[in-house]
Amino acid sequence: xxxxxxxxxxxxxxxxxxxxxxxxxxxxxxxxxxxxxxxxxxxxxxxxxxxxxxxxxxxxxxxxxxxxxxxxxxxxxxxxxxxxxxxxxxxxxxxxxxxxxxxxxxxxxxxxxxxxxxxxxxxxxxxxxxxxxxxxxxxxxxxxxxxxxxxxxxxxxxxxxxxxxxxxxxxxxxxxxxxxxxxxxxxxxxxxxxxxxxxxxxxxxxxxxxxxxxxxxxxxxxxxxxxxxxxxxxxxxxxxxxxxxxxxxxxxxxxxxxxxxxxxxxxxxxxxxxxxxxxxxxxxxxxxxxxxxxxxxxxxxxxxxxxxxxxxxxxxxxxxxxxxxxxxxxxxxxxxxxxxxxxxxxxxxxxxxxxxxxxxxxxxxxxxxxxxxxxxxxxxxxxxxxxxxxxxxxxxxxxxxxxxxxxxxxxxxxxxxxxxxxxxxxxxxxxxxxxxxxxxxxxxxxxxxxxxxxxxxxxxxxxxxxxxxxxxxxxxxxxxxxxxxxxxxxxxxxxxxxxxxxxxxxxxxxxxxxxxxxxxxxxxxxxxxxxxxxxxxxxxxxxxxxxxxxxxxxxxxxxxxxxxxxxxxxxxxxxxxxxxxxxxxxxxxxxxxxxxxxxxxxxxxxxxxxxxxxxxxxxxxxxxxxxxxxxxxxxxxxxxxxxxxxxxxxxxxxxxxxxxxxxxxxxxxxxxxxxxxxxxxxxxxxxxxxxxxxxxxxxxxxxxxxxxxxxxxxxxxxxxxxxxxxxxxxxxxxxxxxxxxxxxxxxxxxx
Numbered sequence: 001x002x003x004x005x006x007x008x009x010x011x012x013x014x015x016x017x018x019x020x021x022x023x024x025x026x027x028x029x030x031x032x033x034x035x036x037x038x039x040x041x042x043x044x045x046x047x048x049x050x051x052x053x054x055x056x057x058x059x060x061x062x063x064x065x066x067x068x069x070x071x072x073x074x075x076x077x078x079x080x081x082x083x084x085x086x087x088x089x090x091x092x093x094x095x096x097x098x099x100x101x102x103x104x105x106x107x108x109x110x111x112x113x114x115x116x117x118x119x120x121x122x123x124x125x126x127x128x129x130x131x132x133x134x135x136x137x138x139x140x141x142x143x144x145x146x147x148x149x150x151x152x153x154x155x156x157x158x159x160x161x162x163x164x165x166x167x168x169x170x171x172x173x174x175x176x177x178x179x180x181x182x183x184x185x186x187x188x189x190x191x192x193x194x195x196x197x198x199x200x201x202x203x204x205x206x207x208x209x210x211x212x213x214x215x216x217x218x219x220x221x222x223x224x225x226x227x228x229x230x231x232x233x234x235x236x237x238x239x240x241x242x243x244x245x246x247x248x249x250x251x252x253x254x255x256x257x258x259x260x261x262x263x264x265x266x267x268x269x270x271x272x273x274x275x276x277x278x279x280x281x282x283x284x285x286x287x288x289x290x291x292x293x294x295x296x297x298x299x300x301x302x303x304x305x306x307x308x309x310x311x312x313x314x315x316x317x318x319x320x321x322x323x324x325x326x327x328x329x330x331x332x333x334x335x336x337x338x339x340x341x342x343x344x345x346x347x348x349x350x351x352x353x354x355x356x357x358x359x360x361x362x363x364x365x366x367x368x369x370x371x372x373x374x375x376x377x378x379x380x381x382x383x384x385x386x387x388x389x390x391x392x393x394x395x396x397x398x399x400x401x402x403x404x405x406x407x408x409x410x411x412x413x414x415x416x417x418x419x420x421x422x423x424x425x426x427x428x429x430x431x432x433x434x435x436x437x438x439x440x441x442x443x444x445x446x447x448x449x450x451x452x453x454x455x456x457x458x459x460x461x462x463x464x465x466x467x468x469x470x471x472x473x474x475x476x477x478x479x480x481x482x483x484x485x486x487x488x489x490x491x492x493x494x495x496x497x498x499x500x501x502x503x504x505x506x507x508x509x510x511x512x513x514x515x516x517x518x519x520x521x522x523x524x525x526x527x528x529x530x531x532x533x534x535x536x537x538x539x540x541x542x543x544x545x546x547x548x549x550x551x552x553x554x555x556x557x558x559x560x561x562x563x564x565x566x567x568x569x570x571x572x573x574x575x576x577x578x579x580x581x582x583x584x585x586x587x588x589x590x591x592x593x594x595x596x597x598x599x600x601x602x603x604x605x606x607x608x609x610x611x612x613x614x615x616x617x618x619x620x621x622x623x624x625x626x627x628x629x630x631x632x633x634x635x636x637x638x639x640x641x642x643x644x645x646x647x648x649x650x651x652x653x654x655x656x657x658x659x660x661x662x663x664x665x666x667x668x669x670x671x672x673x674x675x676x677x678x679x680x681x682x683x684x685x686x687x688x689x690x691x692x693x694x695x696x697x698x699x700x701x702x703x704x705x706x707x708x709x710x711x712x713x714x715x716x717x718x719x720x721x722x723x724x725x726x727x728x729x730x731x732x733x734x735x736x737x738x739x740x741x742x743x744x745x746x747x748x749x750x751x
Contacts, residue, residue, distance in 0.1 A: 021089035023065075024081040026096040029073045033095070035065040036083050042066070043083055051080045051088060075151070076125040078175045090392075097122060097384050101409040102150040106417070107190025107318070108166070108208055114158040115208070119188060120410050121170055121380045122151030128169045129155050130185050135165040135195045135207050135338040142169070151410075165195060165205040165338075170380050177392030179382045181374075187316065189376040189414065191282075192421075194319045195337040198330050200288045200306070202315055202373035209340045211425065218351045220429050220455045221359040223273055225480075225535040226667040228459065228596040229657050230361065231272040232543055234310065234636065235280065235324055237601055239263045241637035251326050252345040256352040261640045267358055270604060270650075271657040274459075275353065276361040276432055278544060279311030280346065282319040282337075284370030285330065287630075290617070298372070304616040309632040310544060311363075312434060313370035313400070317418040320346040320426075330632075350427050359429035361459060362422060366406060366415050367438035367466060368398040378402065385411055397467035398435055407440040415443060416450050423454045430459030432482075435466030436474065445477045461538055464530075471530035480536040485511075485529075486519045486593065487541055490586050491549065495556035503586045503742075504556055505683060505707040513682045520687055520701075521671050522594030534667070537595030541586055542603045547626045549586070550606030553579050555624065565622040566610050573642040575606045575649065581742050584652050584726030585703060588744040591656040592689070592701045594669055602638050604653040605646040611635050655724055659746070663696050665689040677713050684711035684739065698749040704739040711739050720747040 023035040034048070045056040048068055058069040073079065080088035100122050109116045121127050129143045145153040167187055172180035187194050187204035192211060196204040236250040244262030248254035255263040267275055285308055288300045300306060311321070322328055322337030325345050329336060350360050369375045377385045387395040387403040394402040405411050422428040431451075433439060444462075451458040461480040464471040471481040489511045492501035501508040502516065523529035523537050531537045542549040554560040554572075557579065566572045575583065583606055591597055601607070609625045611618060612634040628635045643650060660666045665673070669689055677686040683706040689699045700720055704711045719734050724746040732750065739745065 019084045019086045021081055021083055021086050024089045024091045026073070026079065026091050026093045027067075028096055028099065029075075030070055032068040032070065032079075032081060032091060033062065033065055034068050034081055034083065036086075039083065047084055049082045051082070052077060054079070075147070076123050076173050078173055078178075093123075093383060098409060100151045101413070102148070102152045104148070104150075104152050104154070106152070107188050107192070108161075108206065110160055110162055110208065114156060115161040116154070116156045117145070117166070117188075118152050118154050119145075119168055119190075119380070120152050121147075122384055123172055123381050124153065124180075125171045125173060127153040127171075130167045130169060131161070132165040132167075132205060134163070135205065135340070136335055137165075162208050162210050164208050166208065167205045168376075168380075172381070175392075177382070177388075179378050181379055184374050184379060186374055186376045186379050189317065189380065190417070191316045191319045191376075192425075193337065193340045193343050194282045194316050194322065195335055195340075196282075196315075196322070197335050198286060198332055200284075200286045200294070200372055202284050202286065202370065202375075204282075204315065204374070204376075207338075207340045209343060211343060213344055213347045215347070215351060215427070218354050218427055220423075220427055220457065221354055221357065222457045223359055223429075224667070225457065225459055226594075226596065227661065228274045228359070228538075229272045229660055230274040230276050230538070230596065230598040231267055231270065231601065232276045232278070232363075232598055233601040234278045234544070236309075236632070237636050237638050238266065241634065241639050243640040244638070248326055250324065251328065252320075252324050252342070252349040253326055256349050262638060264353065264356060264358075266640075268356060269654070271654055271661065272599075273357060273661065274359040274361055274429070276363060276598065278363050279314065279365055279434075280321050280324065280362060281311070281314050281364065282316035282321050283311045284308055284313040284315055284373045284375070285323055286373075288372050303630050304618045305614065305630040305632075307630050307632055309636060310629045312365050312629070314365045314368075315370045315373065315375055317366070317414060318421050347426055354427065359459070360427075361430040361432055361461075362428050363432045363434060364418075365434045366404060366418075367435045368400040368402050368404055371401045377404075384408060397438055403438060406438070406443045412440075412443045412446065415439075416446060419447055419451055420454065423451060423458070429455070429457075430461065432461045432463065434463055436462035436479075437464060437468045437470055438466040441473060441477065444474065444479065448478045472525070475525070475531045475536045478536075480538055480596070481530065482543070482598070483523055483530070483537050483539050483595070485515075486523065486539050486590075489515055489519060490589055491541055491552055492556070495547065495552050500556055502589075502683065502705045503582050505705055505742075513685075516589075516685050517676055519589070520593050520676075520685070521674055524671070526671070531595075534594040535596070538598050539590055539593050539595050540598040540600075541590055542600040543598070544600060545627070547624070548600070548607050548609055549583070549603050550575070550579075551608050551624045551626070553582050553606070554608065557582075560624060563623055566624070567622070569608075569610060570642075570645065572610065573606075573608050573639070574645045579606065580646070580649060581726045583649055585705065585742060585744040587653060587656055588701065588724070588726065588746060589685075589703055591660050592666060592699075592746065594667065594674075597660060599653070602643075604650050605643040606649055607638070607642065609635055652724065652726075659723070663691065663699070664694040665691040665696055665699055668694065675716075679711055679713055681706055681709065681711040684713075686713040686739075688716055700745075700747040700749070702737060702739045702743075702745040702747070704741060704743050707741055710741060713737050713739065715747070716749075718749050719751040721750045722746075723748050
């Protein structure tokens with residue numbers, strides 16, 4: 001019920017009929033499409049009222065409704081429609097908004113002729129450019145901007161404004177569901193660099209920079225997309241613990257620093273050929289104060305740290321995170337990012353990683369934006385940029401309160417422009433898309449085609465869930481996906497008995513022996529899997545989400561009980577001989593299956609995440625943590641002294657990585673090159689990888705996940721060298737091979 005309802009009441013000879021408007025859609029700036037019920041006759045112009053008062057010129061019947069022709073409508077108005085004496089129905093502007101599109105430059109453009117600004121804000125009443133004399137100055141001048149016929153507000157200065165900063169004030173018609181706040185200066189959503197204040201508001205401005213950089217001939221790496229060995233990491237986590245020995249911890253330049261244990265030297269030690277960074281775009285790092293009500297009425301009752309460490313709350317889709325620059329900090333209330341060095345330092349990091357033959361994959365978040373702060377898109381036009389329910393409330397399939405309406409033409413353009421930006425300005429080799437199922441498939445298809453125009457070898461990988469689950473659909477448009485099915489099949493979904501997987505001597509859910517065969521062959525569609533080709537497959541056991549694989553094993557074997565307080569971190573981190581066997585068994589299957597491989601930071605030493613002591617009021621300090629998104633502390637930081645405790649597992653991973661990178665049989669085998677050897681033990685798997693087609697030796701993999709019984713198989717003819725095992729075997733074998741309980745072997749034919 002709207003307060004203006006009385007405006008629509010009056011004498012009506014047909015009022016005995018119960019009439020209601022059950023939908024009203026704006027088609028353009030002169031037309032609504034209205035559907036009604038309970039109306040026994042076609043309405044005329046006099047039967048329809050539009051609020052605010054707008055003349056109705058004609059009503060034309062259309063399929064299932066009526067086209068209502070009006071005098072020209074305002075861009076910034078929120079309209080309602082009533083037929084006869086019905087309750088007013090709010091008009092949905094989606095159809096009209098979907099017609100708006102512009103190819104004009106957005107953001108700031110500096111040319112020899114001067115400096116231009118453009119921002120898409122279709123429903124704004126007015127937009128003002130706020131120009132600061134320097135990035136950290138409080139002195140500014142405001143300028144009125146002009147809107148064009150497609151909703152782009154523009155302004156041009158015949159001078160070079162490099163070195164200054166700017167933002168926008170955006171006003172719109174007030175409404176109980178709107179987010180317009182013209183008192184707030186917001187950054188440009190196309191900001192290439194931001195400076196912000198360390199508060200939960202994340203009050204930001206856009207820097208106007210000279211972005212030139214000497215790439216020294218660098219370009220994209222062109223690893224074969226069957227052969228990626230990806231190391232997923234948080235930039236800070238791999239350098240900031242004292243055991244890393246980094247002198248600029250937690251920074252872009254610190255990550256590539258030599259003479260340290262962490263960062264790039266650790267990636268080199270492991271031998272991986274790709275690094276996947278958790279989000280590096282400017283994001284909302286600080287969240288609302290814990291258990292204190294803020295001005296919008298919200299109270300944080302869930303995040304005692306009032307922090308977002310992982311970075312899945314994007315504020316700027318084109319700007320590198322300023323916290324990771326060498327002058328970055330989180331001093332409350334102070335400004336960061338004003339120097340702009342985050343731009344050159346991130347580029348330097350990418351260039352040096354490429355020098356070391358390590359591709360760079362960015363974890364990107366286009367399904368939602370930062371939730372609580374002054375995110376530009378929220379304050380520019382909520383109805384345009386976000387998916388809303390019928391009452392104007394933001395949808396939250398992402399779980400973060402504001403799902404991005406990726407299907408809107410200019411929202412889609414923003415995503416495509418962002419991808420192009422990171423590829424052309426930063427030489428990024430690939431992208432992992434958070435909750436990719438929330439990005440509409442047409443946008444995903446256009447990302448694939450546009451990115452491949454820049455780099456035909458670009459790697460696009462989906463987290464194929466979020467409001468649904470569709471790895472097959474991503475494969476159909478050319479993308480890769482995280483393979484959660486092999487993850488669940490090998491370890492299980494949760495460390496409870498009914499949710500454990502193969503390495504614990506059982507099958508998870510509906511999986512069986514034939515699922516294992518499918519995993520080894522690359523989870524291909526022809527076998528009932530998700531993918532058309534192995535290059536679309538990213539096999540993994542662990543990611544930043546949920547328990548580490550090491551903790552999954554600690555909990556599943558009962559060494560650590562749920563909720564147990566851990567007093568001795570060293571002994572908790574040290575793997576038992578049994579845990580070590582399970583780690584190696586799973587890793588053997590992971591690396592010998594066709595497809596790309598991803599390991600998470602610390603997986604190579606069975607890392608444990610124990611909630612670290614901190615000033616936060618966290619009752620779970622000392623317990624294993626399965627969701628450490630908010631902890632910028634030793635809960636997440638990689639402790640390299642724990643790596644040294646489990647060096648045997650680290651070396652096992654290094655050898656698996658070397659095999660995967662050296663021999664094409666582990667990455668390019670077709671189904672005819674993989675021979676399975678049946679046996680009576682459904683928890684055992686024996687397979688030969690034929691290398692003749694690659695002029696390589698044959699390999700044989702033997703895995704027995706049965707915890708009670710050994711299993712026999714007959715090796716193919718010839719002599720076989722034991723290369724890797726999770727036990728203590730070595731030497732050359734032939735003929736009959738007995739594989740012990742929970743044993744894994746990789747053998748190479750030598751004769």
